[in-house]
Amino acid sequence: MALVTASPLYIGLMSGTSVDAADAVLVRFSEQGYPEILATHAQPPERGLRDDLLHLSQQVAGISLAKFGELDQRVGAWFAEAALALIDKAGIKAADVDAIGSHGQTVRHEPSARYPFSLQLGSPSLVAARVGCRVVADFRNSDIAVGGQGAPLVPAFHRALFADPTRHRIIINIGGIANLTVLPAGASDDSAHVTGFDTGPGNALMDAWIAAHLKQPLDEDGHWAAGGKVDDGLLALMMSDAYLDRPAPKSTGREYFNLDWLQAQIHSRPSPPIPADVQATLCEFSARTIAQAINEYGPGDEQLLLCGGGVRNAELCRRLQALVAPREMIRTDDYGVDSDWVEAVAFAWLAMRTVNGRSGNVPSVTGASTAVPLGGIYQSRSSD
Structure with missing residues (x-):
């Protein structure tokens, strides 16, 4: 049965340092910004991709630019597959989704370098094209650009x-x-x-x-x-x-x-x-x-x-x-958010903030000079 909703829907896509799966979550937010998780999906990486990403995260010198570009596209395809599987599971259309918040796969995080940066793979242009809805990505560098660590963002x-x-x-x-x-x-x-x-x-x-x-x-x-x-x-x-x-x-x-x-x-x-x-x-x-x-x-x-x-x-x-x-030590499940999906939901929430022009970082946390909307928006199609 198709999901009926009057509120905008958002998808959060997240793969952490364990590189075990691309977590995809479909969320509807209340007017107060509280999430209702409507569907979830965990997409494992294709054979060999996890090993390549772990190698890249530790030994950049051994990776050619051609391999680097290839991995960016492979991760993008992996994330797109996760989003499409989630959409199918929820019984909705891509057009029903206001935006995808795609964290990408971090392969290098150097906020204290001479030229600070944080590098995530997972071509957001490819995700937007294959899934058919706009994507918000590259969250961390927005914070780094105003003097922050780019992490943590949740x-x-x-x-x-x-x-x-x-x-x-x-x-x-x-x-x-x-x-x-x-x-x-x-x-x-x-x-x-x-x-x-x-x-x-x-x-x-x-x-x-x-x-x-x-x-x-x-x-x-x-x-x-x-x-x-x-x-x-x-x-x-x-x-x-x-x-x-x-x-x-x-x-x-x-x-x-x-x-x-x-x-x-x-x-x-x-x-x-x-x-x-x-x-x-x-x-x-x-x-x-x-x-x-x-x-x-x-x-x-x-x-x-x-x-x-x-x-x-x-x-x-x-x-x-x-x-x-x-x-007292308890899980976030007791407060309405499944502990397995908190980070994926967080990036759906950050995408919602960005498309509405609202800040997503906390300067007292990251050390940024100011609060800013996070990430860039990648459109899936022309509005002409």
């Missing part, structure tokens, strides 16, 4: 949905990289009080390590990590990384926290730990860096709302809960 969405007039909250998004949004009581009325930043690795290092040793894409429920023993010396080396001591605003990615970074830590030890113990240590590292950030930036009595793929890692969540107790 805190504006978190503030709109989860800020409470009387209760402090911290939103914990655990993807390949983990990030926080700190929402003091009353933050919905004053964005200057909102803080957000990348805490460090979420799933990225654990996924990379298990892929290298067990040829599995992820550590299901953290079982491998749970079977190992934390190497305290290795953990201490990891926790001494300079990124963790940098004040916010800050952001990072796989170009920094990757297997090369991990091997450098392991080689600094007098004897290499067994692989299972490294996995246990990585799990503890993710939990501790998140908890450390919460303790540093939270008032101490805040409610913790979790979202992202890391929510499904039971061992990681168990360790994090032990470190942040007695704070």
Whole structure:
């Protein structure tokens, strides 16, 4: 049955640092901007694409310009396929969609370089042409252009949905990289009080390590990590990384926290730990860096709302809960937004903001000099 709606529909497309799927979500927003998720779809990448993207994110020097251009088109085709599958599942037409917010696939994020940039693949022109509706893309460079980090961008969405007039909250998004949004009581009325930043690795290092040793894409429920023993010396080396001591605003990615970074830590030890113990240590590292950030930036009595793929890692969540107790830690599902789809919904929301000429960044989070609409708009057809 076709979906009947009087309100504009938006699609959010998102693939994170884990590169496991292009998440597509169809959303209708209320007048207050609250989302109603109407349909979802997760489109896995075609064979070999994930490996090529992971290689590119770590070793740019080994990729030719021809290969780079090819990957941009392949990711665009992947994202378009996800959007078309979502539209078919929802029983609507592309003409019913006001805009697609397409994050793209990040392959390099360098906001602190001499010439700052953030690079996402996934040709928005191709997505617009194949799907048949306009696309908003290249969100991060709009923020970087006005002096920001270009990340994290979801805190504006978190503030709109989860800020409470009387209760402090911290939103914990655990993807390949983990990030926080700190929402003091009353933050919905004053964005200057909102803080957000990348805490460090979420799933990225654990996924990379298990892929290298067990040829599995992820550590299901953290079982491998749970079977190992934390190497305290290795953990201490990891926790001494300079990124963790940098004040916010800050952001990072796989170009920094990757297997090369991990091997450098392991080689600094007098004897290499067994692989299972490294996995246990990585799990503890993710939990501790998140908890450390919460303790540093939270008032101490805040409610913790979790979202992202890391929510499904039971061992990681168990360790994090032990470190942040007695704070209450729950999923965003309890507040009406499925924890698996928060980021995809956020980019649908950012697209809605952009096409209506409204800002999408939070300067107190990214360090930008001003709030601006994010991304460029790619039209699918002429209005003539």
